[in-house]
Amino acid sequence: MRLHGVEPDNRTFPFLLQSLNSTPYLQSGKRIHAQVFLFGFDRDPFVQTSLIHMYSACGNPMLARQVFDEIAQPDLPSWNSIINAFAKVGLIHVAREVFDQMPQRNVISWSCMMKAYVMCGGYKEALGLFREMQMSDRGDGVRPNEFTMSSILSACGRLGALEHGKWVHAYIDKSGMKIDVVLGTALMNMYAKCGSIERAKCVFDNMGPSKDVMAWSAMISGLAMHGHATESLELFAEMIKCGVRPNAVTFVGVLCACVHGGLINEGKKYFRRMDEEFGIKPMIQHYGCIVDLYGRSGLISDAWKVVISMPMEPDVLVWGALLSGARMHRDVETSEIALKKLIQLDPTNSAAYVLLSNVYAKMGKWSEVRRVRDLMEERGIKKVPGCSLVEVGGVLHEFFVGDDSHPETREIYMMLDEIMKRLKMKGFVGNTSEALLQLDEEGKELALSFHSEKLALAFCFLKTSPGTPIRIVKNLRICCDCHDAMKMISKEFDREIVVRDCNRFHHFREGLCSCKDYW
DNA sequence: GTAGGGTTAG
Incomplete structure (x- = not known):
């Protein structure tokens, strides 16, 4: 265009800058930035935001900040872009500082900030921000939309906060938001990660024919996580039949299903098909699955x-x-x-x-x-430290190993003692094989009995009526002793218990676990 | 012509 002697105008630059969207383009980006000055468009708000975005996409948030700092009166898009630039590189506190300084915020600002928290693992902070947004004095009168909800659902899923997630689902329905593929995938993922694979399937089935590879993959992984290996593989076959091309992530889910189902030959078969039939070169994750499988x-x-x-x-x-x-x-x-x-x-x-x-x-x-x-x-x-999370009455309660910080600690320990006494009467023997070897037998058993999931369980016994299913989310892998105990509790007290550990789900019912003691 | 959403082994 320049060779033809055509002069760029202020509309040319946003288009051009959008194409410079990864680190190798940083130098070209700087050259275009120089041209922006040359042609005198450095005060155009659209160009300014595009420059911030470009530097951020090219991996240089500090240059993005320089552009931002030069702007006399930044508009909302540039504020939002700079928040994103910091969030993208994990500078969550800086992002939050900028967010708090904004003279006003729109729904995009709030959504960006929530996404930023989710990206860095600040799930509770994201939920807190959502609550803040809904308070009229601080929330700038902004209403959440599909974008906001997707991030919030992701936070609920990571936390395993089913009650929160259900509330968000109800809010979506009530507000008349349309559940498109993205929001549907987010919902499905939330339910699967919160232990309700039935609800996840229900959302999936209601999603209609427009499901893309991410939607299918989310359901395939969800089923795998819950140990429904056969269903997961059947769904994969159905996806192929529907003409949706699987990607590398899909195969992580498929192989994961084989791992949790102990299906060695199937796993080998899918690993081969991946490249042969779909041209997807196995990545380290896939090798990891195969190592796990064997x-x-x-x-x-x-x-x-x-x-x-x-x-x-x-x-x-x-x-x-x-x-x-x-x-x-x-x-x-x-x-x-x-x-x-x-x-x-x-x-x-x-x-x-x-x-x-x-x-x-x-x-x-x-x-x-x-x-x-x-x-x-x-x-x-x-x-x-081991940490378990339960949600009772819409409130999240967190317990650490040997925790005594909860206001009802005394009652919780008394309840746990009662539960364990009853198990012992029925012949329960602690399984100390995974405990530290430094402790003597009695000491080991004592340490085990205060594992965070047991405390969380006792708390649920205190706070919920008999027969209410119990859902616990744990940060580490469940140990043999707790696993044995949960199985027996599910039978002796006739309670359904769902434990999400850092790998998968355990559904305890009538003395058995869905993982078939294979985890 | 500018800013924001969903899937990923243990």
């Missing part, structure tokens, strides 16, 4: 073969998968190697140190136990 089934040497032959360096997730298989099948040598790799790749992984010292204890290598403990001390590594 490991859980006790085929540790096959798992090793995958780890050694994969075309990329195994990451913490791959070593973690190998480790869980090795632990499950008591392969101490593999456990040791995997744990060493885990610590090497992430020296702050507290669980890895603890497990490694346990492995050495099991092998009787007491000097090694000491060495790992010292290393932990030296590096100042603290154990990540």
Whole structure:
């Protein structure tokens, strides 16, 4: 255009700047920025916002800020863009500062800020912000829309806050918002992550024929997470029949279904089809699934073969998968190697140190136990405390291991004591095999009995009427002892208990768990 | 001509 002697105008630049949207374009972006000055459009609000967006997309939030700071009276789009620029690189506090400084905010500003919190794991902050938006004095009189709701649903899902999520769903229906593919996917994902796979399926079935690959993938992963392997794979077949092309994420869900269902041959088959039939090159996540698939089934040497032959360096997730298989099948040598790799790749992984010292204890290598403990001390590594979340009456309650900070602590511990007494009467024996070896038998059992999920459970017994299903969300993997206890409680007290641990769902009912004791 | 939403192993 320039060679033809055509002069750009202020409308040319926003189009042009939009195309410079990743790091390799930073230099071109700077050159175009110079042209903006040259042609005198640096005071055009549309051009300014486009420049902020461009620098942010090219990975340079500080240049974005420079542009922003030059603007005398930034309009809403530039404020919102700069918030996004900071949020994108994880500078959540800076984003929030800017947000608080805004003279006014629209629904986009609020939605951006909520998304920012969700992106950095601040789920409760996102929900708090949503509540704030709805308060008339601070909320700028802004009403939420589909964009806002999608982010909020994502936060509910991550937290496992079913009551909150149901409320949001009701709000969406009441406000007449249209449930499009994106909002539908968000809803489905929320229900699946909150333990209600039935509701997720219901949303999915009501979504109509316009479902895209993300919508299908969300349902496939949801079913997998809940251990409904066959249904998940059937859905995958249906998706193909509907002419929707799967992507890499879809296959993570499919392989995950095979892992949780213990379907080794199926898993191998899908792994092959991925590339052969759909031209999707397996990524590290897929290799991780295969390692997991073999490991859980006790085929540790096959798992090793995958780890050694994969075309990329195994990451913490791959070593973690190998480790869980090795632990499950008591392969101490593999456990040791995997744990060493885990610590090497992430020296702050507290669980890895603890497990490694346990492995050495099991092998009787007491000097090694000491060495790992010292290393932990030296590096100042603290154990990540177990934490469980329950929602009672629409309020989220959080419990840590051995927590005594809840106002009703006394009652909770008394209730837990009653529950455990009844289990013991019925022959329950604590399963201490996963506990630290340093403690004596009695001490171990005591430590186990105050695991956060047990406290959360006791709290639910106090606060809900008999027969009410109990839903617990845990940050770590559920231990054998708690798993055994939950099974028995579901039978003895006739309660349905759903526990979401960091990997999957456990539906306890009538003394059995949906994971078939395979997790 | 500018700003915002959903799926991802253990």
